[in-house]
Amino acid sequence: MTDLSPDTIEKLILKAHEMQEMSYAPYSGFNVGAALLTVDNEIYGGCNIENAAFSPTICAERTAIFKAVSEGKRDFRAIAIVGGKKKEIGDLCFPCGVCRQVMAEFCDPDSFRIITRNREGETVIHTLRELLPESFGL
Ligand code: THU
Numbered sequence: 187m188t189d190l191s192p193d194t195i196e197k198l199i200l201k202a203h204e205m206q207e208m209s210y211a212p213y214s215g216f217n218v219g220a221a222l223l224t225v226d227n228e229i230y231g232g233c234n235i236e237n238a239a240f241s242p243t244i245c246a247e248r249t250a251i252f253k254a255v256s257e258g259k260r261d262f263r264a265i266a267i268v269g270g271k272k273k274e275i276g277d278l279c280f281p282c283g284v285c286r287q288v289m290a291e292f293c294d295p296d297s298f299r300i301i302t303r304n305r306e307g308e309t310v311i312h313t314l315r316e317l318l319p320e321s322f323g324l
Pocket of ligand 1: 279
C-alpha cells in the first residue's frame with residue numbers, strides 16, 4: 187500500500203473540518219468531524235451525534251466507519267479527525283477507545299493511519315497499532 191500524499195492528507199483534514207459543521211452536540215458542546223479514506227480512494231464523512239439519553243451518542247469516527255461499511259466498504263487507508271468547541275478546530279483530537287476498537291475490526295493495524303490537526307496547524311499521524319497495541323480480536 188502506498189503512503190498518504192500531502193495532498194491526500196490536506197483533503198482529508200478539509201473534509202473532516204467540513205463534517206465538524208454537521209456535528210450535533212447540544213450536550214457537550216464539543217464538535218467532531220471525521221473523514222475516512224477507503225482503499226479505492228473514496229471519502230466517507232462523519233460527525234458526532236449526541237442524544238438526550240447520553241449513551242446513544244455516537245462519535246464522528248464511528249459515524250464515518252458505519253456509513254462506509256453499510257455501503258459495502260470494508261478496506262480503509264486512513265481517517266482524519268478534528269474536534270473543538272463552537273465547530274472550530276481546537277486541540278489535537280484522538281479517537282476514543284471504543285472507536286479504536288471499531289477501527290481494529292476493519293483496519294490493518296500497521297498501515298491504517300489516524301490523522302489529527304490542532305488549531306495551530308500541527309498535524310499528528312499514528313498507525314492504529316500505535317494507538318491500540320495488543321487489541322482484542324477473535
Ligand atoms: N467524540 C467524538 O466524536 N470523537 C472522539 O474522538 C472523541 C469524542 C464526541 C463524543 C461526544 O459527542 C463529544 O465528542 C464529547 O465527548
